[in-house]
Amino acid sequence: ENLYRIPGWGEPYFSINAAGHITVSPQGDRGGALDLYELVEALKKRNIGLPLLIRFSDILADRIERLNACFARGIARYNYPNVYRGVFPIKCNQHRHIVEALVKYGKPYQFGLEAGSKPELMIALATLEPSLSEKNNKSQPLLICNGYKDKEYIETALLATKIGHKPFIVIEQLEELYLAIKISRQLGIEPNLGVRAKLSTKGVGRWGTSTGDRAKFGLTIPEILTVVTELEKEGMLNSLQLLHYHIGSQISAIGVIKDAIREASQIYTQLAKMGANMQYLDVGGGLGVDYDGSKTNYYASKNYNMQNYANDIVAEVKEACEEAEIHPPVIVSESGRAIASHQSVLVFDVLGTGEVPVNPPEALQEKEPLIIRNLWDTYSSIDVQNYQEAYNDATQFKEEAITSFNLGYFSLKERARAEQLYWACCQKILQIARQQDYVPDDLEDLEKIMASIYYINLSVFQSVPDSWAIDQLFPIMPIHRLDEKPTQRGILADLTCDSDGKISQFIDLRNDVKSVLELHSLQDCDKLGNHKPYYLGMFLVGAYQEIMGNLHNLFGDTNVVHIQMKPKGYEIQYVVRGDTVTEVLSYVQYDAEDLLETLRRHTENALQENRMTIEESQRLLKDYEQSLRRYTYLVDDAQ
Numbered sequence: 001e002n003l004y005r006i007p008g009w010g011e012p013y014f015s016i017n018a019a020g021h022i023t024v025s026p027q028g029d030r031g032g033a034l035d036l037y038e039l040v041e042a043l044k045k046r047n048i049g050l051p052l053l054i055r056f057s058d059i060l061a062d063r064i065e066r067l068n069a070c071f072a073r074g075i076a077r078y079n080y081p082n083v084y085r086g087v088f089p090i091k092c093n094q095h096r097h098i099v100e101a102l103v104k105y106g107k108p109y110q111f112g113l114e115a116g117s118k119p120e121l122m123i124a125l126a127t128l129e130p131s132l133s134e135k136n137n138k139s140q141p142l143l144i145c146n147g148y149k150d151k152e153y154i155e156t157a158l159l160a161t162k163i164g165h166k167p168f169i170v171i172e173q174l175e176e177l178y179l180a181i182k183i184s185r186q187l188g189i190e191p192n193l194g195v196r197a198k199l200s201t202k203g204v205g206r207w208g209t210s211t212g213d214r215a216k217f218g219l220t221i222p223e224i225l226t227v228v229t230e231l232e233k234e235g236m237l238n239s240l241q242l243l244h245y246h247i248g249s250q251i252s253a254i255g256v257i258k259d260a261i262r263e264a265s266q267i268y269t270q271l272a273k274m275g276a277n278m279q280y281l282d283v284g285g286g287l288g289v290d291y292d293g294s295k296t297n298y299y300a301s302k303n304y305n306m307q308n309y310a311n312d313i314v315a316e317v318k319e320a321c322e323e324a325e326i327h328p329p330v331i332v333s334e335s336g337r338a339i340a341s342h343q344s345v346l347v348f349d350v351l352g353t354g355e356v357p358v359n360p361p362e363a364l365q366e367k368e369p370l371i372i373r374n375l376w377d378t379y380s381s382i383d384v385q386n387y388q389e390a391y392n393d394a395t396q397f398k399e400e401a402i403t404s405f406n407l408g409y410f411s412l413k414e415r416a417r418a419e420q421l422y423w424a425c426c427q428k429i430l431q432i433a434r435q436q437d438y439v440p441d442d443l444e445d446l447e448k449i450m451a452s453i454y455y456i457n458l459s460v461f462q463s464v465p466d467s468w469a470i471d472q473l474f475p476i477m478p479i480h481r482l483d484e485k486p487t488q489r490g491i492l493a494d495l496t497c498d499s500d501g502k503i504s505q506f507i508d509l510r511n512d513v514k515s516v517l518e519l520h521s522l523q524d525c526d527k528l529g530n531h532k533p534y535y536l537g538m539f540l541v542g543a544y545q546e547i548m549g550n551l552h553n554l555f556g557d558t559n560v561v562h563i564q565m566k567p568k569g570y571e572i573q574y575v576v577r578g579d580t581v582t583e584v585l586s587y588v589q590y591d592a593e594d595l596l597e598t599l600r601r602h603t604e605n606a607l608q609e610n611r612m613t614i615e616e617s618q619r620l621l622k623d624y625e626q627s628l629r630r631y632t633y634l635v636d637d638a639q
Ligand code: PLP
Pocket: 089, 092, 114, 146, 246, 248, 249, 250, 284, 285, 286, 287, 334, 335, 336, 337, 338, 543
């Protein structure tokens, strides 16, 4: 388990069973478990092929429950005289089944939604259940309206109060204030207003610039004061009830979270003292996910747990409010990543591998060129004392061999011989280097150079765009054969014709990233590359990846299934078929019928000119038609 550090990032949902397969326990320690490999096989029998995104609904429910339980414990521990109300930021994963499940599982906790755009507001209004009881019903889920807002957005949010929703219009730009005042006056609806503050607390990591004076969203302190003055002038200061901030996603250091809440609590109490009707403090997102399981403040991890997070927020707000003699607010948070990541597992198959061609070199022949003799001498003398020097020598001799070839002094055979000797040197050196505690810097690349390439049936651009765009680390490992020691070290290359379409960053047990992943060799490989299926899983991919994925090379959405645990086994709740070729072509304005018709005409011309037989033309048309209906990924017809 330690090789891939499952206990670090996977507990309590993922572990390894006696069969050497990954076990999923969607309800954590409280419920049943299922064998991920067997689940994939069972789904394949139902014609739901790989690549496949599996969403475990019970994990989603468990995440919501955990977050609420952590805040409840924090509130009890500090005797906090108010409540916690979470909202889910829809941007994190807008898919209908997920948002609906969130609302359903969140109901006991009055868990609400956050919309960051007009389309997301429309999802929220149609998914949250309106309350039929009196206005400002305290137990009603909140609807936080963030993002850029035009007249229509504000009008819709205001009118939604009439059907029993509880929207908060969060002013992120001053113009929105004037619009909100004007429209609420026209409609005669008293708005629930919030302000988003640009904190001066510095964020950390990839999203660290979400805060500070130059942040894209939010109001500076002078602008917040303008909001107060303007609302006062209009006799509407009572509408200002909420303070919001967001210092960026995946905050890896608890110190930053504490600094932010301290600063925000001061702003909150001051606003209350200035006469605003302050009732809610919305701390935004940022609650991190431990992608590498190291429990450190490394960017892919976090040095705190959910309980520390909740405790610190509750304690800091309480202290600031007590000092200021202000009634403590309802605490709102907008955790997306921490709620949605764990539920989704992406399973994909390996299509084949490419190895560095290392063969034991043939003995040195008489009269071989000097460069070859030098390479041979280097190869023969490698040992633990000289392996670093030998690597530099071998690299230099190989470069000389290529220069000689380019100048016409070396034949193709001589170049091949030089390259073989070079690879043989590298392999010998690598075996020695792996035994050492310390690997010299100039040998770090050797693992990468010697890595096998595992060709995977997946598009990185479609399924894990953050891995490509911002080098985000996700746990990746085989989902079976885990009772067998992996013998290979590889990188993953996807289906796209793009050299960026690869994954070469993996969890490193030294709390860093490493460039190769321990993998098994493919079994029963024949010359055509036919082998027993080898499945890899990528974990914690439920937040942001799906919606940001793109259609590079026209690889479309993957198949998706929702699995729900039952007292005996599981139920396949939903199947969402991945895009067909016809569908992705339509996204770029091609009509499948037109394409087929054009091809038919071309085959008729070829028939008339005797360039093709009728059987060949029929076969081509049949293949084309069949591909149009199929999955965009490689399909194994033999299975
Ligand atoms: N709230 C706002 C305003 C955001 O911009 C984001 C995303 O960055 C979130 C909440 C969700 O953050 P996280 O996924 O870190 O919980």
